[in-house]
Each structure stands twice: as C-alpha cells, then as structure tokens.
Amino acid sequence: MRLKILLLLVLLIFLAGCSSYEFKLEMLPILRGINMGNALEAPREGEWGVVIKDEYFKIIKEAGFSHVRIPIRWNAHADMNPPYTIEKAFFDRVDHVVNEALKNELFVIINIHHYEEIMQYPEKHKDRFLALWRQIAEHYRDYPPTLIFELLNEPCMNLTANLWNKYLAEAIKVIRESNPDRYIVVGPVNWNSIYALKDLKLPKDEKNIIVTFHYYNPFSFTHQGAEWVQPSPPVGVRWWGREDEKAEIDRELDMALDWSIRNGKVPLYMGEFGAYSKADMDSRVRWTSYVARSAEKRGIAWAYWEFCAGFGAFDPVKNEWRKPLLKALIPETKM
Numbered sequence: 357m358r359l360k361i362l363l364l365l366v367l368l369i370f371l372a373g374c375s376s377y378e379f380k381l382e383m384l385p386i387l388r389g390i391n392m393g394n395a396l397e398a399p400r401e402g403e404w405g406v407v408i409k410d411e412y413f414k415i416i417k418e419a420g421f422s423h424v425r426i427p428i429r430w431n432a433h434a435d436m437n438p439p440y441t442i443e444k445a446f447f448d449r450v451d452h453v454v455n456e457a458l459k460n461e462l463f464v465i466i467n468i469h470h471y472e473e474i475m476q477y478p479e480k481h482k483d484r485f486l487a488l489w490r491q492i493a494e495h496y497r498d499y500p501p502t503l504i505f506e507l508l509n510e511p512c513m514n515l516t517a518n519l520w521n522k523y524l525a526e527a528i529k530v531i532r533e534s535n536p537d538r539y540i541v542v543g544p545v546n547w548n549s550i551y552a553l554k555d556l557k558l559p560k561d562e563k564n565i566i567v568t569f570h571y572y573n574p575f576s577f578t579h580q581g582a583e584w585v586q587p588s589p590p591v592g593v594r595w596w597g598r599e600d601e602k603a604e605i606d607r608e609l610d611m612a613l614d615w616s617i618r619n620g621k622v623p624l625y626m627g628e629f630g631a632y633s634k635a636d637m638d639s640r641v642r643w644t645s646y647v648a649r650s651a652e653k654r655g656i657a658w659a660y661w662e663f664c665a666g667f668g669a670f671d672p673v674k675n676e677w678r679k680p681l682l683k684a685l686i687p688e689t690k691m
Contacts, residue, residue: 381616381655384566384623386463386504388648388686389423390416390669391628393662396450397427397469397509406665406672408453413460415670416663419677420686423463425627425659426453427509430488431471440487447495458502465541465627465659466492467506475513482523489527490534497534505531506541506627510548510570517545517555525559541625543568548627550608553615558622568627569612570661571647573604578643581634582666595631595639597646605650613654626651630661633668637680645684660685 392412398404416424433446450466457464468488474481489507496503507527511520524542531540540562544552548570558565572578574595581591595601616622629647631640644660651658664672669681677691 380653381613381621381624383652383655384625384657386423386465386625386657386659387652388421389425389463389465389657389659390421390685391425391427391659391662392453393427393667394665395427396453397429399429399432401449404665406663410456412663412670413457413462415677417460417462419682419691420689421462423465423659424457425465425467425506426450426457427469428466429470430468430492431473431484434484434488436484438483438487440484440491442488442491454496454499454503458500463502463504465504465506466496467509467541469509471508474508475511475515478515478519478523482526485523486527486530490530493531493534501538504539504541504566505535506543506568508543511543511545512547515545517552520545521555521557525557528559528562528565537564539564539566541566541568541627543570543627550612553612558619566623566625566657567616568625570628571608571626572629573608577635577639578631580632582632591634593639594636595643597642602646602650605647609650609654609656612656624654624656626656626658628661629658630667633666637678641680641684644681645687648685 392408394404394406395401395408398406401407413424428450430442433443435441454464454466468485471481471485474485485508493505507524528540531538542556542558542565544556546552548568550569550571553567553569556567558567576589577593577595579585580589580593582588612624616624631643648658660669661667664670668678669685670677679691682689682691
C-alpha cells in the first residue's frame with residue numbers, strides 16, 4: 357500500500373511539473389531574434405519609413421542575436437490571376453536581403469505577412485496563397501537549412517481555425533514537394549494567440565515543424581497610443597514588474613508550454629513581442645526583459661518586434677542601439 361501511495365505521489369509531482377521550468381523544451385538554435393519590421397511587409401519598401409540596409413545584419417549579429425524574422429508582403433507583388441506570378445524584381449530584392457542576413461551567419465525566417473485579403477475572403481484566396489508558396493519554395497529550394505519558412509502571419513477574421521487547419525496542411529504539402537526537410541513555422545488563428553493554440557491541428561506525419569505565437573499582453577500597456585488600433589489604448593500605462601503582473605505572463609507562457617508538451621514537445625517560437633514607443637522606457641525595459649527571460653526559461657525561442665520603427669530597439673537616425681532595450685533583450689551584449 358505504501359509503495360502504491362509513493363508511486364501515486366511521484367506521478368502527481370510529474371504531472372504538476374509539466375508546467376514548470378524543469379520540463380522546458382529543448383531550445384531551438386534560432387533562440388534570440390529580431391523582426392525586420394515595417395520594411396518588406398509595407399505595400400512598397402520604404403512607404404512605412406524603413407528600408408533594410410545591408411549593414412543592419414552585421415549590427416544585429418554583433419549585438420548577439422542569432423536570427424532575423426523578415427516579414428514580407430508577397431501578395432502585393434504577385435498577379436491576381438493564375439498562375440499568380442511573383443514579380444522578378446521583388447524576388448531579386450528579397451534574395452538580396454536574405455543573402456545579406458545569411459552572409460552574417462544569421463538564421464533567417466521569411467513569411468507571408470499582411471495578406472489581408474485572405475483574412476477577409478479565405479476561400480477566394482486559397483489557390484493564390486498556395487501558388488505563392490509553390491513559387492517561394494521552389495525559388496529557395498537550394499538554400500541552406502538556416503533559411504526557414506513561416507506560412508502566414510497572424511491568421512484571423514474569416515480565416516477560421518477550421519479553414520486554417522486545412523490550408524496549412526495543404527501549404528505544407530506544397531512546400532514539401534521541393535523542400536522535404538526544411539523547417540516550417542506555423543501559428544494559430546486569432547492573430548497567433550496563445551489562447552488559440554488549442555484549435556491548431558498539425559499534420560501527424562510532419563516532424564520539422566515549429567509552432568509560433570505572438571505575445572503583446574497586457575495589450576493596454578504594449579499598444580498604448582498605437583495609431584493603428586481603434587480605439588487606441590490611452591497613454592500612461594506603466595508596467596512595474598509586480599508579482600501579480602509577472603504571474604500573468606508566467607500563466608500564459610505556461611499555457612503554450614503545456615500545449616507543446618501535450619502535443620509531443622513541438623518546438624515553440626514567440627515570433628513577435630514588444631511594447632510601443634509611447635510607453636515609458638523604464639516600463640518597456642522591465643516588461644521586455646521579463647518576457648524574454650521567461651520564454652527562455654521554458655525553452656521558447658523569440659524574436660523581438662522590431663528592429664528600427666515604432667517598437668524599435670535600434671535608432672536609425674542616431675545609427676545606434678537603444679541600449680536599455682538591447683540589454684533587456686541580450687543582457688550579455690558587448691555593444
């Protein structure tokens with residue numbers, strides 16, 4: 357009887373530990389990254405104030421980051437009618453950016469970003485979405501495995517979980533025709549919400565899959581004063597790092613970790629997190645540091661949103677890092 361009780365206690369401790377740091381995932385090699393935001397996902401590069409410079413990748417590598425995530429609005433540079441051909445000039449530009457990042461020994465994640473039409477009219481744009489991936493996959497088929505594909509940024513609105521699960525399976529199948537072993541990043545609906553992970557269904561026979569989510573909680577803090585949010589959260593919200601504030605972040609990241617463990621320890625990637633520049637810098641630094649370290653403790657790789665625009669850790673005018681934010685992201689940086 358005592359042995360049975362002891363075994364039961366061991367089992368209960370194990371189950372309770374599935375949400376703890378002791379059962380963290382194996383850390384992905386991409387580990388710490390930064391988004392090259394507001395550039396190639398704008399309707400045209402430069403329209404949102406950012407043009408990607410070659411030297412940025414050397415700066416990023418020397419600061420201690422291991423990868424860049426490059427959001428790309430392919431749908432703005434492709435025909436609307438079959439075979440939905442992507443402009444050669446745009447492919448050339450993306451090639452140049454990707455090659456510069458790889459030259460600096462950074463892992464690179466490229467995605468389809470701001471495909472707003474598929475969010476509104478998913479059935480109408482499904483074939484075009486798959487055709488874009490067929491072209492992208494075939495174009496980069498001979499690139500090294502340090503180039504990673506991400507299917508679609510923040511599926512939402514009318515692109516429901518039921519539809520998205522079907523589309524992602526078909527997109528993966530298309531990619532596998534030319535890239536049988538390349539890592540592919542997939543995220544849930546509701547803007548890649550942690551709370552929507554429960555609705556994400558991955559193909560059972562797939563191994564080289566990374567699951568992403570985005571993290572901007574509390575939204576009233578991270579998006580205060582954001583002009584693109586209606587209504588815009590009021591400016592002046594602080595994040596103090598109180599125990600209750602930290603506990604909420606821990607609870608939500610544990611939700612992601614628990615989902616991964618229940619699904620065979622699928623690698624996790626926090627593909628976006630950040631606080632807008634209208635929040636005070638001290639709060640931004642506290643929040644950024646806590647979220648980054650908390651993700652790492654759970655074996656979750658991350659990419660900060662973003663490099664040099666409204667959330668930017670780098671000042672493109674002064675051509676220097678905003679040191680407090682950089683230190684929050686990479687504490688041991690030599691910059």
